[in-house]
Amino acid sequence: QSVLTQPPSVSGAPGQRVTISCTGSSSNFGAGYDVHWYQQPPGTAPRLLIYVNSNRPSGIPDRFSGSKSGTSASLAISGLQAEDEADYYCQSYDISLSASVFGSGTKVTVL
């Protein structure tokens, strides 16, 4: 069972906006640790999508945005496109485990 909880799946029509939640606890987000997000299309390696809560690496479209508040974080994808179909993971650090931790993952389907 993952320390960071995500919904198993979300879906939306092309052009719509979807959000993915990531729920943590007092030993990770609540302890002040930031959240990072990764996108993993089928059969490929993950790639960094958002770092330190809300920052996009070079080359990531501004359709992707992130936020964090208290013990929760979220990733929003606006203007959904077919190429956004992928698994998405949140990641942080857990002080109780003394380890980096990933969320359980969310599959995004474009209808």
Place this chain on the structure above:
Amino acid sequence: QVQLVESGGGVVQPGRSLRLSCAASEFTFSSYALHWVRQAPGKGLEWVAVISYDGNDKSYVDSVKGRFTISRDSSKHTLYLQMNSLTGEDTAVYYCARGRTRGNNQDFDYWGRGTLVTVSS
């Protein structure tokens, strides 16, 4: 362009050992922490281990402590993962990833393509 290329995966019997390698290029190897992350078939990502930029600090997920050893060779720009006493639970694609920031809460800004380890008799 930063490159990380894993190798060394394969089929291994339970209880045996395997060493994975990750060849790094196009960045200052000795300036970055490096991580191993694994993904069991059809499952999510699991962080496995990290080694600091200078090799002095190492950390592991509980499930591999005492069995896996992470190391790095700056002269070869290569990261390693020595895996001993393997079990079926270790079957996964193993990725190496670069840790971008200092401190514990690193993000992983570059990833290799992964190498598959299958533990089976």
